[in-house]
Amino acid sequence: MPDPSETTLRNATIAVLVENEAGILARVVGLFSGRGYNIESLTVAPVDADRRLSRITIVTSGTDMVIEQIKAQLDRLVPVHKVSDLTLEGPHLARELALIKVVGRGEARMEALRLADAFRARVVDATIESFVFEMTGAGEKLDAFIALMRPIGLAEVSRTGVVAIARGPGGFEA
Amino acid sequence: MSATLQTTETRTMTGAEIVLQALKDNGVEVIFGYPGGAVLPLYDALFQQNAIRHILVRHEQAAVHAAEGYARSTGKVGVVLVTSGPGATNAVTGLVDALMDSIPVICLTGQVPTHLIGNDAFQEADTTGITRPATKHNYLVKDIKKLAGTVHEAFYVAKSGRPGPVVIDLPKDILIGKGPYNEAPQAPHRSYRPQTEPDMTSIRAAVRLLKGARRPIVYAGGGVINAGPEASRLLGDFVRMTGMPCTHTLMGLGAFPSEDPQFLGMLGMHGTYEANLAMHGCDVMLNIGARFDDRVTGRLNAFSPNSKKIHADIDPSSINKNVKVDVAIVGDAGAVLKALIECWQADEQPQDRAAIAEWWRAIDGWRGTGCLQYRQEGSIIKPQHAVKRLYEITREMGRETFITTEVGQHQMWAAQYFGFQKPNRWMTSGGLGTMGYGLPAAMGVQIAHPDALVIDIAGEASILMNIQEMGTLAQYRLPVKVFILNNEYMGMVRQWQELLHGSRYSESYSEALPDFVRLAEAFHARGMRVTEASQLDDAIREMIAHPGPVIADIAVAKDENCFPMIPSGAAHNEMILAPGQEGGVTGVTDEGKVLV
Ligand SMILES: Cc1ncc(C[n+]2csc(CCOP(=O)(O)OP(=O)(O)O)c2C)c(N)n1
Ligand SMILES: [Mg+2]
Numbered sequence: 001m002p003d004p005s006e007t008t009l010r011n012a013t014i015a016v017l018v019e020n021e022a023g024i025l026a027r028v029v030g031l032f033s034g035r036g037y038n039i040e041s042l043t044v045a046p047v048d049a050d051r052r053l054s055r056i057t058i059v060t061s062g063t064d065m066v067i068e069q070i071k072a073q074l075d076r077l078v079p080v081h082k083v084s085d086l087t088l089e090g091p092h093l094a095r096e097l098a099l100i101k102v103v104g105r106g107e108a109r110m111e112a113l114r115l116a117d118a119f120r121a122r123v124v125d126a127t128i129e130s131f132v133f134e135m136t137g138a139g140e141k142l143d144a145f146i147a148l149m150r151p152i153g154l155a156e157v158s159r160t161g162v163v164a165i166a167r168g169p170g171g172f173e174a
Numbered sequence: 175m176s177a178t179l180q181t182t183e184t185r186t187m188t189g190a191e192i193v194l195q196a197l198k199d200n201g202v203e204v205i206f207g208y209p210g211g212a213v214l215p216l217y218d219a220l221f222q223q224n225a226i227r228h229i230l231v232r233h234e235q236a237a238v239h240a241a242e243g244y245a246r247s248t249g250k251v252g253v254v255l256v257t258s259g260p261g262a263t264n265a266v267t268g269l270v271d272a273l274m275d276s277i278p279v280i281c282l283t284g285q286v287p288t289h290l291i292g293n294d295a296f297q298e299a300d301t302t303g304i305t306r307p308a309t310k311h312n313y314l315v316k317d318i319k320k321l322a323g324t325v326h327e328a329f330y331v332a333k334s335g336r337p338g339p340v341v342i343d344l345p346k347d348i349l350i351g352k353g354p355y356n357e358a359p360q361a362p363h364r365s366y367r368p369q370t371e372p373d374m375t376s377i378r379a380a381v382r383l384l385k386g387a388r389r390p391i392v393y394a395g396g397g398v399i400n401a402g403p404e405a406s407r408l409l410g411d412f413v414r415m416t417g418m419p420c421t422h423t424l425m426g427l428g429a430f431p432s433e434d435p436q437f438l439g440m441l442g443m444h445g446t447y448e449a450n451l452a453m454h455g456c457d458v459m460l461n462i463g464a465r466f467d468d469r470v471t472g473r474l475n476a477f478s479p480n481s482k483k484i485h486a487d488i489d490p491s492s493i494n495k496n497v498k499v500d501v502a503i504v505g506d507a508g509a510v511l512k513a514l515i516e517c518w519q520a521d522e523q524p525q526d527r528a529a530i531a532e533w534w535r536a537i538d539g540w541r542g543t544g545c546l547q548y549r550q551e552g553s554i555i556k557p558q559h560a561v562k563r564l565y566e567i568t569r570e571m572g573r574e575t576f577i578t579t580e581v582g583q584h585q586m587w588a589a590q591y592f593g594f595q596k597p598n599r600w601m602t603s604g605g606l607g608t609m610g611y612g613l614p615a616a617m618g619v620q621i622a623h624p625d626a627l628v629i630d631i632a633g634e635a636s637i638l639m640n641i642q643e644m645g646t647l648a649q650y651r652l653p654v655k656v657f658i659l660n661n662e663y664m665g666m667v668r669q670w671q672e673l674l675h676g677s678r679y680s681e682s683y684s685e686a687l688p689d690f691v692r693l694a695e696a697f698h699a700r701g702m703r704v705t706e707a708s709q710l711d712d713a714i715r716e717m718i719a720h721p722g723p724v725i726a727d728i729a730v731a732k733d734e735n736c737f738p739m740i741p742s743g744a745a746h747n748e749m750i751l752a753p754g755q756e757g758g759v760t761g762v763t764d765e766g767k768v769l770v
Contacts, residue, residue, distance in 0.1 A: 072491035
């Protein structure tokens with residue numbers, strides 16, 4: 001049972017299955033801004049074209065009571081089919097993809113390549129003075145790689161935000 | 175024709191005809207609206223039929239409040255029709271009002287043709303964008319094939335689960351175009367299926383707590399009214415069979431009869447001493463269909479500190495939002511009460527009747543304070559007295575009476591001194607606190623109940639916010655009575671300034687008031703002014719007896735405050751009582767001042 005006097009924050013990765021329709025993202029984002037909830041990352045894409053379903057993954061933080069509220073508020077949106085708190089409901093996988101541009105020549109360039117190799121980042125574009133690396137993984141791994149690239153010549157980063165799924169055979173049906 | 179044939183049969187009509195057919199199929203008899211360019215096709219279709227009556231208001235905000243009054247007094251969905259741009263933006267206050275008070279309303283808004291959307295066309299507004307946080311749900315219809323289905327769905331959404339307002343934005347090309355009419359689908363909604371039947375485990379847990387309670391209380395709100403008259407009847411049964419005291423929120427008044435000895439009156443900021451102290455001191459609290467609003471709880475960390483709390487609500491997001499509860503029951507108030515009664519009867523555990531008798535003795539002690547007592551002396555009319563006499567006289571007459579209010583002190587006095595014995599007789603803007611609500615809401619009530627006595631208990635400031643609706647009363651011969659408690663102040667503002675801001679009455683005096691008698695007459699209504707206490711009863715009788723609309727301008731004491739009062743940020747046991755009454759406290763803390 002959530003306790004209002006509890007002030008410790010926890011992270012929550014929430015999966016939301018929604019109708020793939022105009023305005024749904026605005027409803028979800030509006031809910032978070034209107035009620036002052038925190039969004040650390042939000043991703044959305046259609047996952048079932050035949051049944052017109054999209055899946056939203058939200059990473060948020062709050063007290064237990066606030067996270068319960070977020071889930072209940074999401075669940076009562078009319079186009080929302082299902083809400084699942086992946087963090088609470090058992091082990092799950094969370095992944096993010098980043099495209100990272102590093103600019104430099106000579107030794108810096110070699111260092112970037114060596115580190116990319118160690119982090120299993122792939123080179124997806126190269127010129128004589130730049131690379132674009134593609135990297136998938138947990139957010140912290142991406143953070144670590146990006147931090148290492150900074151002194152070497154980090155020029156630009158684009159990240160997808162977290163997508164997540166529960167481990168094991170259980171499904172997330174509408 | 176077989177049932178299956180009927181549901182699969184489609185007819186081709188214009189969009190405007192589809193809308194009206196869908197309204198008709200959803201049982202709509204009346205809509206409140208105001209025309210404009212974008213909705214002319216709908217007005218044209220309305221002109222050519224007789225099934226749906228259109229009530230022409232004088233401002234779109236009033237159309238929504240009228241639909242709210244209609245909905246709240248009948249239990250049906252209220253329907254509004256407004257044009258694009260300013261028509262839609264004018265309706266927004268009404269929509270938020272309906273959202274906060276969980277009132278089922280459907281608002282059809284005109285929109286510029288689909289190919290012009292986003293071009294800043296004449297009278298274009300991003301209606302779905304603007305109303306997204308103002309509605310339970312909204313739709314922009316861009317495909318005529320989806321039009322009928324959208325209207326049917328809107329009715330389902332407006333009235334299912336926790337009711338609320340729904341906007342359907344209708345581009346003009348959709349209204350003019352031709353498309354198929356489909357009847358309401360039988361299949362359940364794809365994604366929105368709120369739980370109405372409670373889970374029996376939580377019911378049993380609730381009964382176990384309630385049976386063992388030594389100081390129980392039932393705290394019931396608007397959810398019981400929304401669940402229909404049967405839910406109110408079950409509430410009465412439950413309260414009587416358990417012998418528990420019952421209190422209501424502002425929204426719940428009428429669910430349990432005010433004249434029943436087990437009723438403690440309203441609770442909260444201007445609730446009774448006994449209701450608030452009973453909430454503070456109880457050991458088990460059963461909340462049905464209320465939402466632990468800040469007007470009710472006072473300072474959260476001091477709210478009913480020693481009780482186990484049971485909360486039954488149709489909206490899971492209301493549970494554990496402000497107050498942590500021990501037993502959560504998700505379900506319709508009627509279904510919950512039915513289950514509680516059955517489980518209570520089946521449960522063997524005896525109640526501690528001796529402890530409950532002791533509890534009643536404590537409550538009767540608090541009642542003895544007489545927190546709503548006032549002294550009507552001399553010729554100046556006390557506002558409390560005006561409401562009390564209005565109540566007593568209408569009660570003697572035995573006419574079916576509906577009360578609406580504006581917002582302010584008069585609203586609280588109406589809640590305190592007008593007794594309600596049945597649900598759906600009391601319409602007030604609770605959550606949003608919208609001045610200007612009462613007159614249009616009364617209009618909607620009177621349309622639904624042409625023979626009933628409908629009274630708007632008003633303040634002289636609030637009434638001016640939708641005074642143009644006197645024109646609507648005249649046009650449709652609606653005999654609404656506007657009973658103004660005229661204290662020449664925005665009294666509630668003045669009261670807070672007196673108590674919290676050193677009596678600096680900044681901008682709260684009602685300067686340059688109109689002559690309400692002549693104003694009434696200008697709108698073809700009867701105007702009355704009453705200044706002497708001795709004239710009050712006769713004036714009330716005369717107002718009621720008049721067959722048409724009346725404005726009764728009752729001059730009341732200008733500096734009267736509304737007590738009891740729990741100042742913002744205070745606890746239930748830190749109530750300010752009227753001067754001369756014992757047991758309360760005085761003063762407002764600095765933390766309280768930042769609160770609304
Ligand atoms: C639309 C709107 N604007 C402002 C307020 C703030 N407000 C609450 S009560 C009140 C004064 C109402 O005065 P009156 O109608 O004379 O009622 P009284 O308190 O004197 O009975 C005001 C300004 C409000 N509730 N609604
Ligand atoms: Mg006033």
